[in-house]
Amino acid sequence: MRLVVCLKQVPDASEVKIDPIKGTMVRAGVPSIANPYDMHALEEALRLKDKYGARVSILTMGPPQATDVIKRAVSLGADDGVLLSDRAFAGSDTLATSYILAQAIRKMGEEEPVDVVLCGKMAIDGDTAQVGPGIGSRLDCAVTTYVVGVRSLDKDKKTLVVERRLERGVEVVEADMPVLLTVNKEANEIRYAALPALIESIKYEVPVWTAGDVQLDLAQCGLKGSPTQVKKIFPPPQKDIETVMVTDTISDPAQIAKLLVDKIEEAGMLA
Amino acid sequence: MAAIEKYDLIVVGAGPAGSAAALVAARAGLKVIIFERGEFPGSKNMFGGVLFGHEINELIPNYWETAPVERALIEERYFLVSGNSATTIAMRTKDFAEPPYNGFSVLRARFDKWFADQAVEAGALLVCETLVESLIMDHGKCVGVKTGRADGDVYADCVIVAEGANSLLTRDAGIHAEWKTNEVGVGVKELIKMPKDVLENRFNLTGQEGVSMRILGLTKGMTGGVFLYTNKETVSLGFVAMIEDLAARGFKPNDLMEEIKSNPMIAPFIEGGSTVEYTAHMVPEQGYKSVPRLVHDGLLIAGDAAMISNLLTGEGANLAVTTGRLAGEAVVAAKAAGDYSALGLYSYQNALDASYVMKDLKQFKGFAGYLHGNPDLMDLYPQLANEFLKGLLTADGTPRGAKAKALLAEVKKKKSLFGIAKDLWRGWRVIK
Numbered sequence: 001m002r003l004v005v006c007l008k009q010v011p012d013a014s015e016v017k018i019d020p021i022k023g024t025m026v027r028a029g030v031p032s033i034a035n036p037y038d039m040h041a042l043e044e045a046l047r048l049k050d051k052y053g054a055r056v057s058i059l060t061m062g063p064p065q066a067t068d069v070i071k072r073a074v075s076l077g078a079d080d081g082v083l084l085s086d087r088a089f090a091g092s093d094t095l096a097t098s099y100i101l102a103q104a105i106r107k108m109g110e111e112e113p114v115d116v117v118l119c120g121k122m123a124i125d126g127d128t129a130q131v132g133p134g135i136g137s138r139l140d141c142a143v144t145t146y147v148v149g150v151r152s153l154d155k156d157k158k159t160l161v162v163e164r165r166l167e168r169g170v171e172v173v174e175a176d177m178p179v180l181l182t183v184n185k186e187a188n189e190i191r192y193a194a195l196p197a198l199i200e201s202i203k204y205e206v207p208v209w210t211a212g213d214v215q216l217d218l219a220q221c222g223l224k225g226s227p228t229q230v231k232k233i234f235p236p237p238q239k240d241i242e243t244v245m246v247t248d249t250i251s252d253p254a255q256i257a258k259l260l261v262d263k264i265e266e267a268g269m270l271a
Numbered sequence: 272m273a274a275i276e277k278y279d280l281i282v283v284g285a286g287p288a289g290s291a292a293a294l295v296a297a298r299a300g301l302k303v304i305i306f307e308r309g310e311f312p313g314s315k316n317m318f319g320g321v322l323f324g325h326e327i328n329e330l331i332p333n334y335w336e337t338a339p340v341e342r343a344l345i346e347e348r349y350f351l352v353s354g355n356s357a358t359t360i361a362m363r364t365k366d367f368a369e370p371p372y373n374g375f376s377v378l379r380a381r382f383d384k385w386f387a388d389q390a391v392e393a394g395a396l397l398v399c400e401t402l403v404e405s406l407i408m409d410h411g412k413c414v415g416v417k418t419g420r421a422d423g424d425v426y427a428d429c430v431i432v433a434e435g436a437n438s439l440l441t442r443d444a445g446i447h448a449e450w451k452t453n454e455v456g457v458g459v460k461e462l463i464k465m466p467k468d469v470l471e472n473r474f475n476l477t478g479q480e481g482v483s484m485r486i487l488g489l490t491k492g493m494t495g496g497v498f499l500y501t502n503k504e505t506v507s508l509g510f511v512a513m514i515e516d517l518a519a520r521g522f523k524p525n526d527l528m529e530e531i532k533s534n535p536m537i538a539p540f541i542e543g544g545s546t547v548e549y550t551a552h553m554v555p556e557q558g559y560k561s562v563p564r565l566v567h568d569g570l571l572i573a574g575d576a577a578m579i580s581n582l583l584t585g586e587g588a589n590l591a592v593t594t595g596r597l598a599g600e601a602v603v604a605a606k607a608a609g610d611y612s613a614l615g616l617y618s619y620q621n622a623l624d625a626s627y628v629m630k631d632l633k634q635f636k637g638f639a640g641y642l643h644g645n646p647d648l649m650d651l652y653p654q655l656a657n658e659f660l661k662g663l664l665t666a667d668g669t670p671r672g673a674k675a676k677a678l679l680a681e682v683k684k685k686k687s688l689f690g691i692a693k694d695l696w697r698g699w700r701v702i703k
Contacts, residue, residue, distance in 0.1 A: 192420065192421070193420065194420055194421035194422045194423070195275060195398075195401065195418055195420040195421065195422055195423040195425070196274065196275050196422050198398060198401065198420065199275060199304075199396065199398060202396060202397070202398060203396070
């Protein structure tokens with residue numbers, strides 16, 4: 001069984017600031033991390049590997065230093081990985097990115113067929129949640145989003161059962177493989193690397209594929225292949241919020257609720 | 272997963288000592304693995320920020336061309352502060368702005384990473400985010416380390432411990448007792464950012480030049496001192512104080528830091544700047560008297576873990592580099608001889624004793640005790656100097672001869688001339 005995890009390197013969102021004048025992200029000096037949602041997708045893949053046996057391969061698109069996240073994945077138990085890195089990919093939006101990644105997965109499949117592709121629910125730098133389903137539709141396979149766990153997997157029947165966390169509850173879905181899952185954070189807790197694997201990962205030389213290594217229509221890659229245009233990025237306007245400290249000592253929940261509603265009404269926040 | 276292969280040398284800690292040891296051993300063809308508990312080398316570190324370059328230059332000639340150095344230090348300024356006054360003694364030379372340079376200010380988070388990379392390029396394997404929890408001993412001989420990771424035991428012919436002043440490994444191995452509160456100090460440092468031109472104007476600097484200042488009079492009599500030095504676009508300001516003194520006086524380090532920053536003599540140096548980093552770290556203070564036995568069967572100790580630092584000259588990082596280098600060389604010699612026992616590794620101790628490191632440490636061994644026994648040095652003397660000179664310089668119609676006499680009488684009220692002479696004589700005895 002072959003699992004492919006799409007893993008993106010992103011700026012650590014907890015340390016990114018928005019330039020208040022230009023409205024752009026200040027990325028200088030901000031450390032890079034593996035997209036947290038993708039790490040949960042990786043952990044889910046590693047759990048399937050532990051339980052059913054599988055080869056877990058990592059696919060990353062980004063600049064040369066993005067090999068760091070592949071090495072991190074290998075330290076946790078991934079078997080191998082590949083970095084897609086080419087100037088021709090720069091500026092790709094979700095449409096172009098999902099095209100390039102899908103083509104790379106096809107190529108990976110030539111070597112050993114891919115049964116499950118796992119992506120994070122979204123990346124924390126773009127928050128679009130479009131690339132995962134985009135890859136799935138290009139590969140023409142089943143897609144299940146918001147996965148919070150794989151209940152079971154049948155290698156012979158080539159099916160798996162997943163739980164999806166939706167607004168109104170949990171949906172249990174059976175899907176035929178090949179299938180693409182986008183994984184949510186609640187799915188699992190990420191493991192801590194054992195030392196032998198960590199040492200192997202430091203020595204691991206990550207293969208790099210450029211545009212020429214994958215069958216690609218360059219018109220669909222990079223800026224050329226990206227119809228999305230970002231007109232403006234701006235932080236949500238800061239509202240002047242008045243803090244009201246309620247000091248009444250009441251313990252009856254109904255009374256507390258009434259008091260809060262009164263205060264909210266007073267503040268003119270109810271229509 | 273296959274078991275981890277055996278190494279010639281395990282180095283614990285990728286600071287200046289650890290990286291120097293790994294670099295020397297890897298260059299000689301030994302199989303070396305370095306463990307660093309931080310996310311990357313330097314992420315857990317802090318030092319006074321002044322790196323005297325002579326030792327690094329011997330290992331990596333013209334290191335300044337590739338190392339992330341901040342400013343070449345051309346001036347050492349002693350600043351004696353009391354109240355609204357300060358007396359300055361400064362030595363500035365343009366010669367230190369020329370290769371091979373005397374020293375640079377450096378930021379540890381960047382410098383340590385670069386230095387460790389040199390060891391990696393020489394062939395050492397660097398493993399970060401991995402805590403070494405204990406030494407693996409076999410019949411009194413160190414044969415490896417146990418890390419905090421699963422399947423985390425690693426074996427080697429020799430281990431060099433260079434994990435810094437808070438060295439729990441050597442304590443747990445019974446090599447030394449818990450440091451006493453008068454053996455270690457706490458160092459607190461703030462990195463304060465300001466525009467480059469403001470900084471250069473403020474300290475009268477051009478190009479790559481920088482200044483380091485040692486400030487006395489602001490530690491309330493505690494053994495230690497305040498330091499300030501200039502980086503490219505930041506000023507590092509902080510203090511070191513003996514833990515015993517802080518505890519006895521009930522001071523919180525951050526309160527003292529705030530007081531220093533708002534002192535009328537210090538505030539102008541950092542005015543308009545914003546604090547971008549705050550660090551605290553344990554530093555060895557006692558020097559020679561605290562140095563534990565450094566050579567054991569299969570085990571060497573280097574850097575701050577060996578309690579090697581010089582309170583008088585402010586040296587630490589360069590001493591660490593030297594100890595690491597000598598330790599690495601001893602392991603190379605031990606491998607050639609096939610003897611990793613304490614006897615086989617003893618060339619480390621011999622080389623240290625023959626070097627400036629131990630000679631200086633022995634020479635100044637009484638210095639920390641001298642300071643500790645004379646709180647006046649940290650407090651009263653800067654005050655006396657300022658009052659005397661201020662009085663002498665004040666033009667108020669008094670004849671200068673009479674004034675000098677009166678000022679001297681004022682001084683005598685606070686400290687007898689005999690007492691001053693005694694302190695000076697003792698100080699001289701300690702360092703001569």
